Amino acid sequence: SIMISVRNLSKLYKDFIALNRLNFDVKRGEKIVILGPSGSGKSTLIRCFNRIEPHSSGSLTINGQIINDHTSLPRLRGMVGMVFQNYNLFPHLSVLDNCTLAPRLVRRTSRHDAEDMARRFLTQVNILEQANKYPIQLSGGQQQRVAIARALCMRPDVMLFDEPTAALDPEAISGVVSIINDLAAQGITTLCVTHEMGFARHIADRIIFMDQGCILEITPPDTFFTNP
Numbered sequence: 551s552i553m554i555s556v557r558n559l560s561k562l563y564k565d566f567i568a569l570n571r572l573n574f575d576v577k578r579g580e581k582i583v584i585l586g587p588s589g590s591g592k593s594t595l596i597r598c599f600n601r602i603e604p605h606s607s608g609s610l611t612i613n614g615q616i617i618n619d620h621t622s623l624p625r626l627r628g629m630v631g632m633v634f635q636n637y638n639l640f641p642h643l644s645v646l647d648n649c650t651l652a653p654r655l656v657r658r659t660s661r662h663d664a665e666d667m668a669r670r671f672l673t674q675v676n677i678l679e680q681a682n683k684y685p686i687q688l689s690g691g692q693q694q695r696v697a698i699a700r701a702l703c704m705r706p707d708v709m710l711f712d713e714p715t716a717a718l719d720p721e722a723i724s725g726v727v728s729i730i731n732d733l734a735a736q737g738i739t740t741l742c743v744t745h746e747m748g749f750a751r752h753i754a755d756r757i758i759f760m761d762q763g764c765i766l767e768i769t770p771p772d773t774f775f776t777n778p
């Protein structure tokens with residue numbers, strides 16, 4: 551089934567065309583990697599999915615809902631989780647409280663239920679033992695896992711990752727590969743912006759290759775990496 555549908559999607563910053571009439575669909579549980587040179591529009595594209603950047607024209611449909619000016623942002627951002635490059639954890643909150651804040655505020659989940667759910671997802675990403683620590687006490691890879699658990703607590707259909715391997719050592723990279731494979735097995739759709747070809751080859755069902763705001767190619771990784 552189709553989770554994301556992109557039709558003639560364009561994004562302008564003033565008169566600069568950052569995304570130029572993109573068209574593609576993504577299936578439920580699919581793992582998409584977005585590759586392309588710096589400045590090609592990769593971050594802009596994933597930021598349109600949670601409306602950190604509103605698109606300028608064309609249409610974007612996620613899980614059957616048209617995303618536009620009338621879309622409720624708290625609802626959209628629950629449906630589309632994002633793991634930022636610098637993780638964006640709340641520094642003054644413990645790991646557990648980072649995970650329970652949005653469900654309690656946005657979904658009115660009780661503290662008890664929110665903490666149960668947080669422990670469940672912190673366990674899934676193998677970081678439960680740090681639940682009472684603060685972000686500054688954790689390594690980059692640990693903070694990233696907290697950011698993933700925090701997003702999962704909103705039960706998203708789609709997860710966005712901006713350069714998830716940029717600050718990680720090889721062991722942590724294989725950790726994030728297995729987490730993303732786990733998410734796919736649960737039917738969560740993932741889109742990942744990266745520069746790492748090895749990572750892309752390992753996790754992608756399909757690779758979107760962008761240049762100057764356009765999609766040059768959408769293809770499974772074996773085809774992509776064997777092209778001359």
Ligand code: ADP
Nearest residue numbers: 563566568586587588589590591592593594595
């Ligand atoms: P990538 O993620 O592929 O490096 P970006 O999506 O960050 O590319 O940027 C695409 C283009 O849009 C770049 O030329 C960048 O300078 C420009 N751009 C990105 N954000 C803004 C902004 N807020 N205002 C103006 N131009 C922007």
Ligand code: ADP
Nearest residue numbers: 563566588589590592593594597603635712713
């Ligand atoms: P990334 O490539 O990961 O998006 P950048 O360093 O290009 O990171 O962008 C960081 C921030 O600066 C983003 O919020 C982006 O929207 C903004 N930005 C990028 N390029 C421009 C630009 N040409 N003019 C204004 N803002 C920009």
